[in-house]
Amino acid sequence: MVRRPAPEAAVRAAVRTVRGDIAPEALGVCDAHDHLFLRSPRLPGQELSDPAAAAAELAAFRAAGGAAVVQWTPHGMGRGAAELPGLARESGVHIVAATGLHQAVHYAPELLAGVGADLAELFVAELTEGIGDTGVRAGMIKVAGGFHGLDAHARWTMTAAAEAHRATGAVIGVHLEGGTAAQDVIELLCGEQGVPPRRVILGHLNRFPDPGMLRRAAETGAFLAFDGPSRAHHATDWRLPEALRALADAGHGAQLLLGGDTTTAAARSVNGGPGMPHLLRRQRLWLAETLGPELVTRMLTVNPARAFAAVWPPESAGRRATGA
Template sequence: MTNIETVRGPIPVEDIGITLPHEHIFTKNQELELSYPHPEWDEEATTQNAIDELNALSAKGINTIVDLTVPGLGRFIPRIQKVAAAVDINIVVATGFYTFKDLPTFFQTTGPGRMVERDEPLEEYFIRDITVGIGDTGVKAAMIKVATDEFGITTDVERVMRSAAIAHLETGATITTHTHVAHYTGRDQQTFFRANGVALENVVIGHCGDSTDIAYLRELMDNGSTLGLDRFGMEQVLHDDLRVETLLELIDLGYAGQLTLSHDAGFFSINTPPSWRTRNAPNWNHANISDRILPKIRERGVSDETIHQIMVTNPARILAGRRSE
């Protein structure tokens, strides 16, 4: 039997249920906020809001969310443990590192060929997060997160991606990505991971729902990857009506087995704080798929069987990774 690590501990993959596989709870910058607290952050109130909203989400039928807040986005597991202890929903966390271009100074001075010569610390960190746990929390990561944006695979992003590939090959955990669809960076990710020994069936190419280029999306899936149509509600980038049309076309083309749906939303983000979201992206929340998107695609003829494939079967396969082999 394959188990999936959650914040509360391992559960059988069969119990994962309806899953949102690309979300956030809190996106922060601890170093910045220690000196310059964000005026919209209130530890007690914001944490309680997350608890209340996740319990409401559970009541709508969502069983699991994957919090892809990794270092670079303010991952702080003790806060997530507090939330997890008070909600019915399963919370899965990830390892990895989030940067579009450069790593912090520590990584410039430390590592192979650096002033402080040692083995690649990113490899050690990623593998330890998955096999031992994150810090002293005992919470184990279940996925590996990387990002390539408009800058492409820079020298430092390559370090992250190479370490992710090594961690995947060592642990079997699936790699999940951030992409910039205008620059087709999903192609670059696939080329890199294939060259580094990763079967593309074990890579989820994220943010593909930002694209309406069906040929590009089919190419990524024909190469083996699963797509993250994972920004529903981010209508300042692409309106949900267009995202739905892309989803429906891909289902009609026979790709339901390689699709996941999510929001990339959070209860607080220092990068897009609540007041900004209220003005610019009012539907960008964790309930959008339950409340708006699934009813729309049901009205358009998508069967419950297909929805189960996309919302349950595909995320379970992804979370199991190579550990299920």
């Protein structure tokens, strides 16, 4: 079983980046859900695997005013962990990496078979010791639901994520397939497993912008991620301003996060797509017309700083951000 840290040994909340822990207020303008590296059997020939292209995309994001990127690529999907500290140093952009596990369809069967019996131990090790032999620590847990439901794999990974959260304090980010099954996720993570809703991020809510569903999701207290402007097939993007306005007017402005979710090489700005810079070059201005610049700035700065900060176990909290 995963060991919980002693409450009296708690340290100040910090965001765990690939170069070390930083104060939440140092995170800056943050793309709260994106990918620099990613591979999946579901996306043959569309891998994000080129460090030079990742560096160029980060440089473009930095030039647009970006200061931090949270990479939601979990275990076994080509996270590029060894490359991330150098990319962060060279670009001047903070990078947060993820542990966790995606839907089973994103893995070869032999990879899943090799994960081992205690998935929570793997997650905790990657959060507190490092990913593989890189020494690069993850700063969040990423898991995934299914379309309007949770299968046995999702329940397994989410139960492990809850245990890893209890051991480390790390936030749990959830891929909602098509933006659905938010209530099922909350019932499992927060109801059955006791994870505080404020330590859960519901991702891809822009893909299913039903006002009633969004209101119910917000009322749980979870963070709500709207993270898809780099995805060309999402016809619901035009409804984003009204959805965010309604949530903010209902008192949920402090729970809203924005991200780009670039998952293919063709979607990168350096290859002619919108990529990471679009979030700041275009979408930020577009949203500000409806929401006002103050709320949009909060969604890009204060909210992600709160969402990704954790009180890490004392044995893993001593490493601060360095020039390494």
